[in-house]
Amino acid sequence: MKSLAELQAIKERTLKAMTARNDSEENTRIVVGMATCGIAAGARPVLNAFTEEIARRSLKGVTVSQTGCIGMCQYEPIVEVFVPGQEKVTYVQMSADKVARVVTDHIVNGNIVTEFTVGSVAK
Amino acid sequence: MRELSLNILDIAQNSIAAGASLITIEVAENTKAKELTITVSDNGCGMTEEQLNNVLDPFFTTRTTRKVGMGIPLFKLAAEQTGGSLKIESEKGKGTKTSAVFKTDSIDFTPLGDVTSTITILISMNTDRDFIYTRRLDGEGFELSTVQLKEILEGVPLSEPEVVGWMKDYINEQTNILLGGVNQ
Ligand SMILES: Nc1ncnc2c1ncn2[C@@H]1O[C@H](COP(=O)(O)OP(=O)(O)OP(=O)(O)O)[C@@H](O)[C@H]1O
Ligand code: FES
Numbered sequence: 078m079k080s081l082a083e084l085q086a087i088k089e090r091t092l093k094a095m096t097a098r099n100d101s102e103e104n105t106r107i108v109v110g111m112a113t114c115g116i117a118a119g120a121r122p123v124l125n126a127f128t129e130e131i132a133r134r135s136l137k138g139v140t141v142s143q144t145g146c147i148g149m150c151q152y153e154p155i156v157e158v159f160v161p162g163q164e165k166v167t168y169v170q171m172s173a174d175k176v177a178r179v180v181t182d183h184i185v186n187g188n189i190v191t192e193f194t195v196g197s198v199a200k
Numbered sequence: 201m202r203e204l205s206l207n208i209l210d211i212a213q214n215s216i217a218a219g220a221s222l223i224t225i226e227v228a229e230n231t232k233a234k235e236l237t238i239t240v241s242d243n244g245c246g247m248t249e250e251q252l253n254n255v256l257d258p259f260f261t262t263r264t265t266r267k268v269g270m271g272i273p274l275f276k277l278a279a280e281q282t283g284g285s286l287k288i289e290s291e292k293g294k295g296t297k298t299s300a301v302f303k304t305d306s307i308d309f310t311p312l313g314d315v316t317s318t319i320t321i322l323i324s325m326n327t328d329r330d331f332i333y334t335r336r337l338d339g340e341g342f343e344l345s346t347v348q349l350k351e352i353l354e355g356v357p358l359s360e361p362e363v364v365g366w367m368k369d370y371i372n373e374q375t376n377i378l379l380g381g382v383n384q
């Protein structure tokens with residue numbers, strides 16, 4: 078059974094580890110479109126997959142957040158990746174099983190997964 | 201939407217967009233009446249009477265990126281196709297309450313699906329807001345309140361992976377105890 082005491086223990090563990098962390102401009106940001114059409118197209122499992130993959134790999138300086146309408150319904154689920162100092166990359170028609178590749182290739186190794194971007198899907 | 205839990209996620213986004221600081225989500229089942237009621241309440245900006253009258257019209261939206269608002273019409277349709285209904289109460293400056301009743305024995309009843317995932321996403325993506333999630337079955341129920349969790353966690357954010365994992369397990373466990381073998 079999950080108890081509040083257990084949550085208390087998580088807090089104490091995390092507080093110790095947290096001291097050196099900062100949510101600065103230097104973070105890589107992954108933003109998932111969560112308007113009605115995004116949710117209907119499958120944004121929820123995509124967002125879950127990103128948070129799980131980042132937690133699993135214990136990546137630091139990477140945040141996952143949601144936004145409203147990105148304005149290209151037919152390409153939902155849409156994910157925007159902002160790496161500091163670089164141009165925004167827009168991934169379209171995302172699914173949970175494409176997430177690991179984006180994290181490994183783009184977030185970790187700095188190589189954009191061109192085949193998932195709006196530029197190549199729109200062709 | 202394939203699951204009602206996705207409608208819940210979407211309707212709660214309206215509350216986020218309305219600037220609500222507290223969002224209450226209740227999923228209540230009455231097995232005798234064969235009814236499921238989903239209620240999302242917020243203390244956001246609310247709507248004027250004119251806005252409220254327009255809101256069930258799929259062409260009404262205050263969003264600027266697209267001309268039609270689909271969230272509420274879809275939720276209404278999902279309820280009405282089971283023989284149920286949707287009701288919205290709102291007051292400018294006070295907040296909004298959106299409530300839908302579903303007839304669970306209808307062949308057009310969409311399953312609830314993964315409500316746990318909807319709730320944990322809402323909480324972890326909006327740590328600056330508060331959420332109260334209540335699940336009821338007939339007389340019984342449980343509640344998860346971020347107000348209480350934040351008191352325990354002090355500075356640790358609700359988006360911390362271990363905390364998200366705890367919430368997920370907690371909601372799943374409590375739901376299973378509540379439903380006690382009854383299918384969702
Ligand atoms: N909780 C709320 N508080 C204040 N206004 C609301 C609320 N819910 C809905 N509205 C108003 O009703 C409009 C229609 O809502 P609806 O969810 O149908 O569409 P939308 O949110 O504009 O777009 P979509 O849901 O398709 O992404 C909103 O644009 C907003 O003006
Ligand atoms: S409404 Fe479809 S992308 Fe915004």
Ligand SMILES: [Mg+2]
Pocket residue numbers: 113210211213214269270271272
């Ligand atoms: Mg909406």
